[in-house]
Amino acid sequence: MASANDNRVIIFDTTLRDGEQSPGASMTLDEKLRVAHALAELKVDVIEAGFAIASNGDFQSVNEIAKQVKGPTICSLARAAKGDIERAAEALEPAENKRIHTFISTSPLHMKYKLQMEPERVLEKVIESVTLARKFTDDVEWSAEDGSRTEHDFLCRCVEAAIDAGATTINIPDTVGYTTPTEYADLMTMLFNRVPNIDKAILSVHCHNDLGMAVANSISAVNAGARQIECTINGLGERAGNAALEEIVMAINTRNDAFPFTTGIDTTKIMNASRLVSAVSGFVVQPNKAIVGANAFAHESGIHQDGFLKNSETYEIMKPETIGLNKSSLVMGKHSGRHAFREKLKELGFADLGDNAIEDAFARFKDLADKKKEVYDDDIVALVDDGMRDNEHIKFVGLTVTCGSKGPQTAELELSVDGEVRSAKTTGDGPIDATFNAIKAIYPHDWRLKLYQVHAVTEGTDAQGTVTVKLDGEDRTVVGNASDTDTVVASCMAYVTAVNKLIEKSKKTAPDAMAS
Numbered sequence: 006m007a008s009a010n011d012n013r014v015i016i017f018d019t020t021l022r023d024g025e026q027s028p029g030a031s032m033t034l035d036e037k038l039r040v041a042h043a044l045a046e047l048k049v050d051v052i053e054a055g056f057a058i059a060s061n062g063d064f065q066s067v068n069e070i071a072k073q074v075k076g077p078t079i080c081s082l083a084r085a086a087k088g089d090i091e092r093a094a095e096a097l098e099p100a101e102n103k104r105i106h107t108f109i110s111t112s113p114l115h116m117k118y119k120l121q122m123e124p125e126r127v128l129e130k131v132i133e134s135v136t137l138a139r140k141f142t143d144d145v146e147w148s149a150e151d152g153s154r155t156e157h158d159f160l161c162r163c164v165e166a167a168i169d170a171g172a173t174t175i176n177i178p179d180t181v182g183y184t185t186p187t188e189y190a191d192l193m194t195m196l197f198n199r200v201p202n203i204d205k206a207i208l209s210v211h212c213h214n215d216l217g218m219a220v221a222n223s224i225s226a227v228n229a230g231a232r233q234i235e236c237t238i239n240g241l242g243e244r245a246g247n248a249a250l251e252e253i254v255m256a257i258n259t260r261n262d263a264f265p266f267t268t269g270i271d272t273t274k275i276m277n278a279s280r281l282v283s284a285v286s287g288f289v290v291q292p293n294k295a296i297v298g299a300n301a302f303a304h305e306s307g308i309h310q311d312g313f314l315k316n317s318e319t320y321e322i323m324k325p326e327t328i329g330l331n332k333s334s335l336v337m338g339k340h341s342g343r344h345a346f347r348e349k350l351k352e353l354g355f356a357d358l359g360d361n362a363i364e365d366a367f368a369r370f371k372d373l374a375d376k377k378k379e380v381y382d383d384d385i386v387a388l389v390d391d392g393m394r395d396n397e398h399i400k401f402v403g404l405t406v407t408c409g410s411k412g413p414q415t416a417e418l419e420l421s422v423d424g425e426v427r428s429a430k431t432t433g434d435g436p437i438d439a440t441f442n443a444i445k446a447i448y449p450h451d452w453r454l455k456l457y458q459v460h461a462v463t464e465g466t467d468a469q470g471t472v473t474v475k476l477d478g479e480d481r482t483v484v485g486n487a488s489d490t491d492t493v494v495a496s497c498m499a500y501v502t503a504v505n506k507l508i509e510k511s512k513k514t515a516p517d518a519m520a521s
């Protein structure tokens with residue numbers, strides 16, 4: 006086991022206990038098991054699986070995790086109460102490695118108002134609870150709840166008594182996220198200096214984020230000799246949350262010169278764990294969240310994108326693969342420049358576009374970016390394709406539709422196919438369906454309509470309707486866009502654009518023998 010003499014920091018994950026205490030974050034048994042397996046893959050050292058006395062459901066979760074999840078030590082929380090400790094022991098019974106984590110408040114405020122106990126009674130409870138827990142396992146953690154607001158003399162007495170009673174880990178929580186990095190480090194130093202048997206236990210920290218300092222406080226305590234950090238995925242937890250596991254681990258990993266410690270964490274599993282916890286807890290990760298936010302490895306500004314493309318280290322201090330992300334993303338928006346635009350075009354399969362076509366498309370991209378928050382890949386494909394309409398095999402000539410409640414809805418369509426005008430008159434379930442049927446009658450194909458979307462680009466009854474059509478070809482999906490004040494005409498043109506793209510693509514991929 007790690008001690009203050011070596012640099013290995015124990016990662017104690019409490020996503021399933023303190024994380025689940027976030028209002029609205031309750032998880033089902035199945036969800037908890039999935040998270041526990043993800044935590045084992047991440048190689049956390051300890052999983053606090055729940056608070057066994059809290060409910061039958063919590064008991065069952067701890068018990069199933071203890072049965073099924075191999076690798077990490079499995080832990081249950083318990084108050085300084087016989088029933089809590091016995092229930093925790095029962096739930097943990099099947100675990101290969103089990104820990105009972107018992108706690109009681111030690112600050113004057115908590116003892117007086119919450120527990121309504123004299124300090125001497127609290128001290129007795131510390132000894133009784135740790136002694137009882139040790140009957141079930143050699144691995145007992147004792148926490149001084151509200152430890153950072155506890156009087157030093159009393160804290161030292163409690164810690165010494167807990168270690169004497171058999172606690173192997175001593176946790177000093179900053180329960181209400183009140184401490185500061187320097188103050189918390191000094192508290193650790195004070196304990197190392199004043200508690201005579203402190204070398205017989207690992208000193209642990211558990212920080213809340215009420216002032217946004219949970220990660221800084223945790224690392225500062227490790228600098229002062231603590232060797233266990235209690236944390237959660239995505240910083241989930243009571244109120245403003247707990248210290249975020251991914252931030253702690255990546256701070257140690259990235260700034261090992263400043264924080265010369267190691268953890269057992271497989272960082273490539275971080276993203277997976279983060280996404281899972283977000284999905285099961287329903288707590289969306291904010292886009293600008295460190296490490297796992299959607300923007301943590303995304304660049305939109307032209308100057309940053311240019312620097313990043315020349316050397317990613319100009320704007321990235323970590324490699325996305327380190328946390329299990331495929332790659333960084335270049336987000337295209339109004340702040341993007343030509344370097345990123347060219348790169349995006351290459352990514353989208355337009356590697357052979359000439360300089361003029363790129364300039365032209367870039368100008369149209371900037372116009373679009375002024376109107377839209379983010380320009381998606383499909384938008385870029387559509388605007389490049391719009392500029393290449395010269396390659397059209399099928400051209401729109403004219404359309405008349407009859408619609409209304411008396412039906413049937415009919416479309417009379419004229420298209421020019423490779424220069425020859427063809428027409429068809431068809432019915433359908435509404436004017437759009439009738440029109441699309443007419444296109445199929447003129448140019449028969451099996452391609453499937455994947456998406457049909459209409460939105461107005463201007464206001465009023467004369468608004469331009471922009472239609473997006475996605476067609477699924479044999480090996481490629483294409484998008485066709487078109488705008489017109491007549492939505493049915495725009496729909497027809499968007500569909501025809503998509504058909505033209507699939508014809509172009511199938512020509513390019515056709516074997517020579519067939520082409521000749």
Ligand SMILES: CC(=O)SCCNC(=O)CCNC(=O)[C@H](O)C(C)(C)COP(=O)(O)OP(=O)(O)OC[C@H]1O[C@@H](n2cnc3c(N)ncnc32)[C@H](O)[C@@H]1OP(=O)(O)O
Nearest residue numbers: 023026056058059060084085086108109110119120150180
């Ligand atoms: C800082 C933390 O995160 S601590 C963990 C917080 N997590 C939770 O509370 C989630 C699970 N909790 C629960 O399900 C319930 O609170 C239970 C089952 C534990 C207890 O429920 P109840 O018996 O109804 O008690 P209730 O929650 O209303 O009050 C807590 C009682 O525990 C006492 N208590 C609180 N902490 C401790 C402790 N560490 N050791 C002993 N007693 C404690 C309180 O003084 C209070 O006692 P009282 O009933 O004599 O006044």
Ligand SMILES: CC(C)C(=O)C(=O)O
Nearest residue numbers: 108148150151178180
């Ligand atoms: C029970 C302890 C560890 C806790 O969650 C806290 O003090 O925040």
